[in-house]
Each structure stands twice: as structure tokens, then as C-alpha cells.
Amino acid sequence: MQNDYAALCRVLADISAGADDLIRREVSLPPENIPCVIAFLDGIVNKELLNAGILTPILQPEPYCAEKSPADIRERLLRRFLCVSEVKTLSDGEEIRAELYTGGIVVLAAGMEGALILRLDGFMRRDPGAPLNDRTVSGPRDSFTESLPGNVGLVRKKLPDPRLRVRKMLCGRRTRTNIALLYVEDIAPPERVREVEARIRKIDIDGILASGYIAQLTERTGGSPFPTYREIERPDIAVAALLEGRIVVLCDHSPLALSFPTIFPELLQAAEDYYEKPTAGTFARxxxxxxxxxxxxxxxxxxxxxxxxxxxxxxxxxxxxxxxxxxxxxxxxxxxxxxxxxxxxxxxxxxxxxxxxxxxxxxxxxxxxxxxxxxxxxxxxxxxxxxxxxxxxxxxxxxxxxxxxxxxxxxxxxxxxxxxxxxxxxxxxxxxxxxxxxxxxxxxPYLAPFAPNVPTDRKDAALRVPLRDMLHRPRSIGCTNSRRARR
Amino acid sequence: METHSLSTRQYGALLTASAFGAGILTLPRYLCAAAGQDGWVIVLLSGAVMCASGLLYLRLCRRYPGLSLPAIVHRALPVPAAFLSCLLLLCFFLITAASSIRVVTEVTLLYLLPNTPLWAVALVYVLFILYALQGGGRGVGRFCEMTGFLLPLSFLLLLPSLQGAQATNLAPALTCDPSALFSALPMASYSFGISLLVPVFLPLTEDPRAAGRATLPRLLFVAAAFVLICLLAVAVLGADTVSHMLFPVITLYKSVTVPVIERLDLFFLTLWTVLAVRPCLNFACAAVQLTDGALQKRVPHRGLTFAVGGLLFLLMLAQSDIILTIRIIHYLGYGYFLLGILLPILCLLSPRGRKEPSCD
Incomplete structure (x- = not known):
């Protein structure tokens, strides 16, 4: 076990050789003073939470002391880190390295098998303010931010449906950007979900810096200037897209979600169209x-x-x-x-x-x-x-x-x-x-519902009929559950 | 060529769109020259022939469901006859498309771009056709479906010309010599060559049964529209005048004297240009589909398309003047009788075809 601790310490030493922003704190776990190392990268960890949730509890004396088995040490540490919600154990050096670079806090203890990875993300994040482009007078005024968990939360808050599926994946060999694929299980056509997922998984690039990368890398339209995806800034539009059977892709560090599939008439629609009377919506469209x-x-x-x-x-x-x-x-x-x-x-x-x-x-x-x-x-x-x-x-x-x-x-x-x-x-x-x-x-087809002609979908294309008449989800998408309302 | 399935609506739009092009632009002139004010009777008869041809091909497609036209012909006829039929069909489609391009080019030059060289305008059309053909049958079907609203619009824009119509221009009715009517019939039938597209595009449809049911109403609509337009041309301009005009339908548009609309004759012309380019595109697509079916996908679709495009351009340039083009168009009518009536009858009556079980 000592070897494991020593090997992982060497991994940390390796990392610190190339990363001056790595902070390494050596402490002793009372009452036996077991040597522990806490390491994290400066700037992407919330230091206040680190002090309150990790350093303070670890240094607190413990009245009861059990045996020094590896599982017991991990158990004792976990008991101390109760206020940290996201904890996992890793033993592979490469995985630990990856976690550290994406904002994880590594805790090593002599005699403990592997390392504990705790997450107290403290990167500067902005609050969900009003959207920059797609503003409304009568609609909600929140928008996505650069935080993926926050964005998923915004969608979940508006759509607390247990059938809302969130599939996470990593993209970008070097950036290891988190991507979340959102869809409603009994609405989105499974073959489209598979298609979107397959195209994202196929991406092989060193870095994904924004959702625009994913949009371009999943497109198969050659040199066309027309976007075959919709960039969404507002959670309400993302939820509307999900309810129409579309798949929403959220990308970490990007305030724009993408929705697939996208047809041309959608790009000329705005959130306000649905929040006002149908005459106003139709006129605007x-x-x-x-x-x-x-x-x-x-x-x-x-x-x-x-x-x-x-x-x-x-x-x-x-x-x-x-x-x-x-x-x-x-x-x-x-x-x-x-x-x-x-x-x-x-x-x-x-x-x-x-x-x-x-x-x-x-x-x-x-x-x-x-x-x-x-x-x-x-x-x-x-x-x-x-x-x-x-x-x-x-x-x-x-x-x-x-x-x-x-x-x-x-x-x-x-x-x-x-x-x-x-x-x-x-x-x-x-x-x-x-x-x-x-x-x-x-x-x-991009020009649906005009070519091919889908008469029922025309109710919500260039025109906007009253909401009570929109009884079906877009047929051109091929939703598994096409009925959305009853009179 | 990859399978590009057509919806029933796209198939119907494709058939209708193929009818309103060079044929309708030139037909009234020929009819009035042959039968005076009774020219519309020839259209009526040609329409009946077209419907008969369409029904024959429908029956043939039902006998061999899911097979392309070359495959049907090869099953029904002996190899040399089948090969010759396919070759003739290909020539018919190519010459029809090339002649249509020539007519549309002439209209463009005459009314829109008098100082532009013919080859430049024709090249633009051929490039457009080449580009549109990249989407295969479905792409062409979608384009026809999307621009389908132009047809009723063009009819609506023709309506104001009614104010200049005189019933006396149509009188005396039915006085023409029947032999003149029947001798003019094959040539007029060219304009109804769309029934030859039925066996080419029907196997591509998602639901051939529904598409089959939609065929006859479309053909009847086309025949009725042709009769009405010919009647209108004669009623407004008079049989004598029409028989001396190159493009009477365009003159019909230009005869509109309603304020504002009168000023916008350019837009009518543009509208007709768009309408008339669709038949060129559809017949070129039929040529590609036919070759593709005959070669059984041994040549890439893009290569075939470029070959067809090149041929169209050369065939179009080979026609020295518009009078020759109109003459070619009229002689294509005889070809239509051969391929539209005789070929399906031969295939249906062929003992080889009867022996073969229907195959899916």
C-alpha cells in the first residue's frame, strides 16, 4: 500500500514539474498522523469550499480510531468529506492526471488504495443573465452560461420529466470537453438520437472550444453556407425543441446549445412568436x-x-x-x-x-x-x-x-x-x-414542410396557428409519440 | 445511382411540371396552322392518346412491380428489341430535353437578353440542370413540388387576358377537315410526352399503388389545361395571328392591359422561364434514370449526369435555328406514338412477359 501511495505521489510530482499552478498540500490525518497529500490546480477550484469542506475536516481530531486497513482509511476520509457531494476513487495514474486537469481535487493517504477525487469546481462562472441575441418581451429572460452542469440544470428545471435523458461524453483529445446529449426518451426518434450520438463520437480533434465546433464537425453539407443546426441561447427554446422530438447538445464552456435536426423555417422563428397571440406571431414570422x-x-x-x-x-x-x-x-x-x-x-x-x-x-x-x-x-x-x-x-x-x-x-x-x-x-x-x-x-429534409410537403407541419412554419390547434409534434422529425395536445 | 424515393405528391408534381414547357409555348402556333380555330380538338385527341399511353404504362408497371423501365423492357422483349427500345427512349428524352432548352433559351434571348450570345444562356440552363440532377430523382421531385405553386399562379396571371377575348374568334366551330385533325395528331402529341415519364419515375415512388392512382388525374388535368390555354390563345389573338406567332402564350401574357400588371410583363416572362426549365430538367433526369437503370449502377451517378449534361448542350447547339427546333419537336410526336403507345402494347402482349412471374 505504501508503494501505491508513493507511486501516486510520484505522479503528482511529475505533474507539478510541468504545471507551476499545481498546489500540493501535505497534511497528517489525526490521531495517528497518517501522511496525506491534497493536490489541485489553482484557479479552477473553489478555495473557500476547499478550506471549509476538505482541509478543516481533515485536520479535525477524531475521537474514535478504528483499524488502519486501506478500506477503513478511505471510509474515515469519506466521513470527513461528507459536505463534498462529488467523490470517487481512482487508482490509474492517467485517470487521476485527467481528473486533476479538469478541476478535480486529489487526496492521497498513506495506506489507502488509490486516490480520492473530490470536485469543488470554483472556476469563475457568470450568472444566467438575459440572452444576448434572442431577447423577448413576454418570455423568460434567463439564458445558458458557460457551465455545462448549470445548463443541464436549467433545462431540467424547466422540464422535470423523468424521461428526459442526459447522455454525457467527452470530446477533444486534449481539451476533454464535456458534451451532454439531451432528449426525451419517448418523443425523440431513436434512430436520430443514435445518428447524433454516432456523429459526435466520431469527432476526432484535439480541442472542442465551443458548441460551434460540434455543429461544424457533425454537419455533412459540404460548403453550404446554410446552417443545418440551430444555436439556442435560451433554456425555454431548448425545452421546446426537446418537446418537439429534437435532440439538444450542450457543450461545456459554451453558452449556446445546439438542436438537431433543424429545418430551415425554424431558423426564422423566435421565442416571442409563441408567447404572443397567433396573429402577432404569424405577422412577425x-x-x-x-x-x-x-x-x-x-x-x-x-x-x-x-x-x-x-x-x-x-x-x-x-x-x-x-x-x-x-x-x-x-x-x-x-x-x-x-x-x-x-x-x-x-x-x-x-x-x-x-x-x-x-x-x-x-x-x-x-x-x-x-x-x-x-x-x-x-x-x-x-x-x-x-x-x-x-x-x-x-x-x-x-x-x-x-x-x-x-x-x-x-x-x-x-x-x-x-x-x-x-x-x-x-x-x-x-x-x-x-x-x-x-x-x-x-x-x-431542410426545406420540410414545404419540400417535401408535410401539411400538418405547416401550422408552425411560416404561419403560427393557435396553440390549441397544434395537436401534433412535427411529423417531418418522425417523433415516436406524435400527439402533443388534445382539444 | 442511389435509390431516391419519391413521395406520391412529388411524383404528381413532377408529371405536371413536365407538361408546361416548350410544348405549350409552341403548340398553339402549330395547331392553328393545321386546323385553324379548331386546333383545340387536336389537343383534346392528343390528351386522350396521352391518357391511354399513361394507362398502358401503369398496367405494365403493375405487371412488373419495382422494376425500372429498362428491366421491364428486357423482361418483356427479346434482347435486340429491348436494347433498341431503350436506346430510342434515351434519344427521345435527350432530344426532348435539348429542344426544350433551346426553346427556353430562345424565349430568354428574345424577350429578356437580346444582346447575349445563345450559347451563354444555354450554358447557364445546362449548368442549372446539371446542378439540380445531383440530387437525383428525389431532388428533382422536390424542386417540382416546391415550385408547384407557380403553375396556378401562371394561370391566374393569364386570366386578365380574357378581357380581350372574342367568342367570334372560335367560330365557326368544328368545321375542320377530320383528316387534317388526324394528320396533325402525332405532331401535337409531343407536348404530351409526359406519359413516358410514368414508367421511369413510378418505380421510384415510396408507394407505387398510390402514385399509380394519382397518375390519371394528373394527366387529365394537363390535357384540360392545354385545351383551355389553346382556346384562350385563339379567343384572344385569333387563329390567323396565332398561326404566325413563334410563342403565342408569351404574346398572351403581353396582351394583358391591366394597369400595374401590364408593367410587370417581365416578371411573367421570368415566371415562364422558371416553369419551362422544369420539363427540361425532368426529361434530363429521366434520361439519367434510364441510363442508370440500363447500366445497373456500373457508372457513377455524377459521371452519368455530366455525360447527359454535355450531350444536352451539344444537341442544343446542333439545332441551327428555332424553326428547326420546332420542326424537331413536331417530329418527336411520331416518336412519342412509337414509344408511348406501341412499346407498352408490345410489352404487354409479349408472350415472354406473360410467362415471367411478377417479381418484387
Whole structure:
């Protein structure tokens, strides 16, 4: 037994040689003064809890002293660590090393077999505040944080169903990031659960730093700009997804959950749609669909009309545009691309800067630079309006990943429109539709319930019917238990 | 090619979508030249032929459930006849698709891009078809299903042209020589070539029985729509004018004088462009499916698709002018009679086919 203790001490010594942040405390377990070692990494352990829950109890004198058998020493230590909820015993050096690096506290005692691993995670964590993107007026205002157990807890609190399954796995050879797979057993289709789990288990990478890594590594859509997953910031949306038979993936250190499978109409839905009356929800959704179309099309449509078929425009507007255009030395495509690039640069810089500075940049660039561009006749006010409107429409899209895709597609659409006019524009949309219908998310067609047509699912796609009429879960997902409500 | 099953709805959308393309754009011109104001009677007869052909193929598919068209033909006919039939079918699909692309390209050039070279526009169409074919039969079915709403929309947009209709343009009715009607029948039948798609796509459906039941209503709908459009073209423009027009249906759209809509004729054209590219796509897909079935997956799907795309482009460019294309289209009608009526009858009557037990 002494050898075991000595071997594990050598393991700790090994670790400390390459980790200056390893704290090693040697104490004696009273009353026989059995040598003990407590080791942990600084910064990821709650020191206050460590002092109160481990160091203080270990040094307390004990009135009763039993035999010094290995099991007895472990028992005595465990009795002292009653206030520590997560305790396990390990004897493999590599496993102990892994636990230590992920925030475990290692307790070794002479004569004890293996090491006790206690967890008092004390890494700086923020409270679940209001979500950054998906804000609501009438809905709950909590959001996921970077803590996986906390996030699972948030979901469990909202869905205290015993059939909610949580499957944990480790991903990332070096980061050993904890991943949790959540689904409701009697709702989620088992073949989809297996598919998601298999794809996550297949990931072989050194590090998983955020849920975005998992999203990208489980996708099979090649170079498509469209996300086939939904990033969820709010626990209520995650629970709604679980109740629809989807699988939610939570990743440690990431405040975003992922939901699979995801269909395109979902990316244009927001939590608020369900918390308001169906008319309001439907109106907001239709508005977002229109915004999606305009965000992609406006600059391309402007280029196509002005370059190829200006006679379609009302006469007065045409004269105004022609007058303004006469002062600009560039063709309309360069003018549009120039403004589009300028706006994209402003958006990117505003995103990277601290909030007050970002707002200032927005105002300065929007008003001062915009005015200067017009005065210098580098672009017409019409292009500025079109591009600005297209960008505002982009911000109406609730999914950040989809809005990024829209920004890229908007630029791509301008070229065929400049080459072939309205014909190029309409053909680009056809290419886009064919591309979108070729996508699927974990085996579910991306454009469901439109292609393939699933009439019952259309109740909650572009429209939002009253909740009492949503009697079934989405059929396109293939839930095992499809009925969700009765009249 | 991997199995791409189609839903009954997708199969139905695919059939309907295949009908409204180059055929309907050029058909009224030919009909009016052949039978004046009674041209619609030819459409009615051709529609009946199409339904008969569809029913024959349905019966054939029921006799050999789950088999592709080449497999059915090889079971029913002797090897040389089966090989020749498959080759003819492939040629029919390829030439139909190429001619359709040519017509759509001409419409685009005439009304949308007068200064663009023909090959550039045709290349864009072929690239689109190639891209869409990557999804296989199901991808094409989904695309047709998704754009299915365009058809009723296009009919709705045709309605305002009714205000210029004159009943006298249709009179005197049924005065045409019956021999003229019957001699024009095979050529008009080209526009109803969709019944040849039934045996190609029916085996791909998830529920062939339900798809089989949906076939006849679709064919009847197509026939009725064709009759109505031909009647409308004659009633609005007059038989004489229609017989001298290259694309009477487009002229019908342009004859709309309702404010606002009148200004948006460009969008009608764009709408028709989208509608008309679907038959090209569907026939090209049929060609890929047929070759795939005949070669029994020995050539990768992508390779086949590119080969079909290349052939389509070459066949399209080989047609020196649009008049030649229209002539080819009309002669394809005879091919349709051969492959749409004679082939299924031969397969059904063949003693080899009767001996063979049905196989799943």
C-alpha cells in the first residue's frame, strides 16, 4: 500500500514539474498522523469550499480510531468529506492526471488504495443573465452560461420529466470537453438520437472550444453556407425543441446549445412568436420571411433593374435615379459592391469593438462617412438606401448563423444579376432553392414542410396557428409519440 | 445511382411540371396552322392518346412491380428489341430535353437578353440542370413540388387576358377537315410526352399503388389545361395571328392591359422561364434514370449526369435555328406514338412477359 501511495505521489510530482499552478498540500490525518497529500490546480477550484469542506475536516481530531486497513482509511476520509457531494476513487495514474486537469481535487493517504477525487469546481462562472441575441418581451429572460452542469440544470428545471435523458461524453483529445446529449426518451426518434450520438463520437480533434465546433464537425453539407443546426441561447427554446422530438447538445464552456435536426423555417422563428397571440406571431414570422428574401435580393434586384430593365421602374423614380447616376463615375455593380463592402466592414468592426465604441462607429460611419460618399459622388443615395435596407433586413433574422449566410449570398447574387439582369437574378434563386432542397439535417429534409410537403407541419412554419390547434409534434422529425395536445 | 424515393405528391408534381414547357409555348402556333380555330380538338385527341399511353404504362408497371423501365423492357422483349427500345427512349428524352432548352433559351434571348450570345444562356440552363440532377430523382421531385405553386399562379396571371377575348374568334366551330385533325395528331402529341415519364419515375415512388392512382388525374388535368390555354390563345389573338406567332402564350401574357400588371410583363416572362426549365430538367433526369437503370449502377451517378449534361448542350447547339427546333419537336410526336403507345402494347402482349412471374 505504501508503494501505491508513493507511486501516486510520484505522479503528482511529475505533474507539478510541468504545471507551476499545481498546489500540493501535505497534511497528517489525526490521531495517528497518517501522511496525506491534497493536490489541485489553482484557479479552477473553489478555495473557500476547499478550506471549509476538505482541509478543516481533515485536520479535525477524531475521537474514535478504528483499524488502519486501506478500506477503513478511505471510509474515515469519506466521513470527513461528507459536505463534498462529488467523490470517487481512482487508482490509474492517467485517470487521476485527467481528473486533476479538469478541476478535480486529489487526496492521497498513506495506506489507502488509490486516490480520492473530490470536485469543488470554483472556476469563475457568470450568472444566467438575459440572452444576448434572442431577447423577448413576454418570455423568460434567463439564458445558458458557460457551465455545462448549470445548463443541464436549467433545462431540467424547466422540464422535470423523468424521461428526459442526459447522455454525457467527452470530446477533444486534449481539451476533454464535456458534451451532454439531451432528449426525451419517448418523443425523440431513436434512430436520430443514435445518428447524433454516432456523429459526435466520431469527432476526432484535439480541442472542442465551443458548441460551434460540434455543429461544424457533425454537419455533412459540404460548403453550404446554410446552417443545418440551430444555436439556442435560451433554456425555454431548448425545452421546446426537446418537446418537439429534437435532440439538444450542450457543450461545456459554451453558452449556446445546439438542436438537431433543424429545418430551415425554424431558423426564422423566435421565442416571442409563441408567447404572443397567433396573429402577432404569424405577422412577425411572415415579416421575417419577407426580410429574408429582401436581405438576399435587394441589391441584386436593384442592379438588375437599373442595368437591364429600368423601364419597369415608375417614370419619376427612373428620372431621379438617372439624374443621380449621371454624377457617379462607376457602373452600378461597382457602386453597389463598394457600398456593400463598406457596410460589411462597418458591421464587422462594430462587432469587434467594445459596446460604446461600436455604437459610435455605427453613428460615425453611418452618418458622416455615408454623407461623405454621397458628396464625393462615389455612390448614389439610392444605392445607400438599398444596401442599408438589405442589411437592416438581415438583422431581423433570429439565427446569427443564417444571417451570416444571408450576408454572403447577398454579395453572390449581385454578380449574376449584373451579368444577366432579372434572368440571372431569378436563376440564382432557382439555384439557391435547388441547393436548399438538397440539404438535410440528420436525415430530415431542410426545406420540410414545404419540400417535401408535410401539411400538418405547416401550422408552425411560416404561419403560427393557435396553440390549441397544434395537436401534433412535427411529423417531418418522425417523433415516436406524435400527439402533443388534445382539444 | 442511389435509390431516391419519391413521395406520391412529388411524383404528381413532377408529371405536371413536365407538361408546361416548350410544348405549350409552341403548340398553339402549330395547331392553328393545321386546323385553324379548331386546333383545340387536336389537343383534346392528343390528351386522350396521352391518357391511354399513361394507362398502358401503369398496367405494365403493375405487371412488373419495382422494376425500372429498362428491366421491364428486357423482361418483356427479346434482347435486340429491348436494347433498341431503350436506346430510342434515351434519344427521345435527350432530344426532348435539348429542344426544350433551346426553346427556353430562345424565349430568354428574345424577350429578356437580346444582346447575349445563345450559347451563354444555354450554358447557364445546362449548368442549372446539371446542378439540380445531383440530387437525383428525389431532388428533382422536390424542386417540382416546391415550385408547384407557380403553375396556378401562371394561370391566374393569364386570366386578365380574357378581357380581350372574342367568342367570334372560335367560330365557326368544328368545321375542320377530320383528316387534317388526324394528320396533325402525332405532331401535337409531343407536348404530351409526359406519359413516358410514368414508367421511369413510378418505380421510384415510396408507394407505387398510390402514385399509380394519382397518375390519371394528373394527366387529365394537363390535357384540360392545354385545351383551355389553346382556346384562350385563339379567343384572344385569333387563329390567323396565332398561326404566325413563334410563342403565342408569351404574346398572351403581353396582351394583358391591366394597369400595374401590364408593367410587370417581365416578371411573367421570368415566371415562364422558371416553369419551362422544369420539363427540361425532368426529361434530363429521366434520361439519367434510364441510363442508370440500363447500366445497373456500373457508372457513377455524377459521371452519368455530366455525360447527359454535355450531350444536352451539344444537341442544343446542333439545332441551327428555332424553326428547326420546332420542326424537331413536331417530329418527336411520331416518336412519342412509337414509344408511348406501341412499346407498352408490345410489352404487354409479349408472350415472354406473360410467362415471367411478377417479381418484387
Amino acid at each position: 411572415l415579416l421575417r420571411w419577407v426580410c429574408f428574401f429582401l436581405a438576399i435580393s435587394l441589391p441584386a434586384l436593384y442592379v438588375a433593374l437599373v442595368s437591364f430593365r429600368p423601364e419597369i421602374l415608375p417614370y419619376d423614380l427612373l428620372v431621379t435615379i438617372a439624374g443621380l447616376r449621371s454624377e457617379v463615375p462607376f457602373p452600378v455593380i461597382w457602386e453597389t459592391l463598394f457600398i456593400e463592402f463598406a457596410v460589411q466592414i462597418i458591421i464587422e468592426s462594430a462587432l469587434r469593438l467594445p459596446e460604446p465604441l461600436g455604437q459610435t462607429i455605427g453613428v460615425v460611419s453611418g452618418i458622416i462617412v455615408g454623407q461623405a460618399i454621397i458628396s464625393a459622388s462615389l455612390a448614389t443615395p439610392m444605392v445607400l438606401i438599398v444596401v442599408a435596407l438589405a442589411n437592416i433586413c438581415t438583422f431581423c433574422i433570429p439565427s446569427f448563423s443564417l444571417s451570416v449566410a444571408v450576408r454572403i449570398l447577398r454579395l453572390c447574387m449581385v454578380f449574376p444579376a449584373a451579368l444577366f439582369g432579372i434572368f440571372g437574378f431569378s436563376l440564382s434563386w432557382m439555384f439557391l432553392l435547388v441547393h436548399m432542397q438538397s440539404l438535410d439535417s440528420m436525415g430530415v
